[in-house]
Amino acid sequence: MNNPSKPRRILSGMRPTGKLHLGNYYGALDNWVKLQEEYECYFFVADWHALTTEYDAPHAIGGYIQDMLVDWLSVGLDPERSTLFVQSAIPEHAELYLIFGMFTPVPWLERNPTYKDQVQELSHKDLSTYGFLGYPVLQAADILMYKAHGVPVGVDQVPHVEMTREIARRFNHFYRPIFPEPEALLTEVPKLTGIDGRKMSKSYGNCIYLSDSPEVMQKKVRQMITDTLRPYRKDPGEPNRCLAFPFHKLNLSEGRLAEIVAACRSAQLGCVECKNILAEALVENLAPMQARRQHIQRHPDTVQEILQAGNTRARAFARRTLDEVRDAIGFDLNYQLWT
Numbered sequence: 001m002n003n004p005s006k007p008r009r010i011l012s013g014m015r016p017t018g019k020l021h022l023g024n025y026y027g028a029l030d031n032w033v034k035l036q037e038e039y040e041c042y043f044f045v046a047d048w049h050a051l052t053t054e055y056d057a058p059h060a061i062g063g064y065i066q067d068m069l070v071d072w073l074s075v076g077l078d079p080e081r082s083t084l085f086v087q088s089a090i091p092e093h094a095e096l097y098l099i100f101g102m103f104t105p106v107p108w109l110e111r112n113p114t115y116k117d118q119v120q121e122l123s124h125k126d127l128s129t130y131g132f133l134g135y136p137v138l139q140a141a142d143i144l145m146y147k148a149h150g151v152p153v154g155v156d157q158v159p160h161v162e163m164t165r166e167i168a169r170r171f172n173h174f175y176r177p178i179f180p181e182p183e184a185l186l187t188e189v190p191k192l193t194g195i196d197g198r199k200m201s202k203s204y205g206n207c208i209y210l211s212d213s214p215e216v217m218q219k220k221v222r223q224m225i226t227d228t229l230r231p232y233r234k235d236p237g238e239p240n241r242c243l244a245f246p247f248h249k250l251n252l253s254e255g256r257l258a259e260i261v262a263a264c265r266s267a268q269l270g271c272v273e274c275k276n277i278l279a280e281a282l283v284e285n286l287a288p289m290q291a292r293r294q295h296i297q298r299h300p301d302t303v304q305e306i307l308q309a310g311n312t313r314a315r316a317f318a319r320r321t322l323d324e325v326r327d328a329i330g331f332d333l334n335y336q337l338w339t
Contacts, residue, residue, distance in 0.1 A: 008039055008150060009147065009149050010040070010041055010148055010152060010185065011043070011142065011148040012028070012032065012042075012152050013044040013046040013142060014043075014045065014068065015046045016047055016050055016061050016065050016067075017054055017060075017064065017202075018064060020067075020068060020071045020210050020211075021202070021209045022200070022208045022247075023207070024210070026190050026192060027154065027189045028189075029071075029077075031187050032077060033075060033077060035185075036078060036082045037081075041081065041082040042083045042314065043072065043083070043084050044314070045065050045068055045069070045087060046087050047086060048087050048088050049139070052131045053125060053132065055129070065086060069306070069307055070303060071210050071293075073306070074210065074290075074292045074293040075210070075292075076289075079309065079310060083310050083313045083314055084306060084307065084310040085310040085313070086307065089311040089314075089315070090145075090314050090315050090318050092315070092318035092321070093138070093141050093142060095322060096141040096145055096321070096322065097138045100137050100144075101137050103174060104137050104170070108166065109136060110133070114156060114159060117156075136160050136163050137167070139160055139163075140167040140168070143164050144179045144182075145321050146317055146318075146321070148180075148182045149180055150185040151164070151184060152185045153185065161184040162184075168182070175329055176328045190250060193225075193246075195207075195220050195223045208220045210286075214286075217283055217286070218282075221247075221275055222276070224275055225243045226274070226275065227239075227241045227242045227271065229241055230271065233270040235267060236267045237265060237269075238265065239264050242271075244275060244278060247278055251281040252281055260277065
């Protein structure tokens with residue numbers, strides 16, 4: 001089923017439910033850029049997945065799709081090496097989701113730990129819907145449609161990949177072997193909080209967005225909560241208690257980081273000075289991304305052309321997969337029922 005002469009294929013996606021922030025960048029996008037160097041990559045805007053929680057306000061979803069593509073291109077995703085597309089532009093995803101749903105046991109979905117966590121986290125929303133319960137089946141259709149060999153995920157998403165493997169095995173057993181069993185490509189997702197110490201989330205208004213100007217980024221960094229057990233400048237600090245310290249790890253060299261740790265613990269460096277260092281490093285490191293963003297925003301037609309080309313490539317692959325699936329289950333595309 002796999003051709004060793006071709007690069008292995010991976011797939012991943014993001015829901016367009018708001019502007020992308022540093023958590024999205026360090027947790028996923030930075031890794032995607034590296035993966036496209038060695039894999040055949042399919043990255044998609046998961047707008048149908050966004051409907052599972054935003055079904056009561058769907059009009060906002062469309063507005064975020066263009067922004068998401070701009071962010072992806074700005075951070076370095078290359079449409080010559082990666083296929084970038086929108087999920088809802090490929091109707092075959094919905095058909096494969098329907099077919100998989102016919103044989104996926106409900107208890108598999110009810111035991112999904114991520115489902116339970118999200119129901120609690122989003123308690124202000126009514127998530128007692130068929131769509132939300134069944135989103136791992138749609139996720140399996142997304143992955144298996146492109147016969148992905150791997151899915152880059154954090155450890156909390158491993159159960160979803162395992163369910164996809166189970167669905168692939170179940171299909172291959174009932175009908176015939178078509179789908180590979182994808183592996184979870186574990187990524188070390190840094191635990192980044194928002195500037196107020198809570199989870200970085202647009203609903204909390206505590207994000208540093210990729211689209212923020214350098215001046216806004218610097219201002220937000222200076223508002224970050226640091227070591228809450230260090231009330232005075234003269235007191236020694238502890239970087240491992242500091243909520244800004246994970247950002248230092250991502251933006252400073254090891255040597256510079258060691259200097260800051262020593263200066264913090266000896267009270268030679270105060271939190272205000274420390275955050276100024278971080279702000280400068282963050283802006284400097286993201287400067288290439290900001291420059292690409294400005295260039296891309298001056299050429300909006302190019303973004304649409306890239307998206308159209310990605311949709312075309314993705315749909316061609318999806319149609320081939322659906323032809324195989326329909327043949328395997330006996331739903332021949334050449335039926336002539338009315339002739």
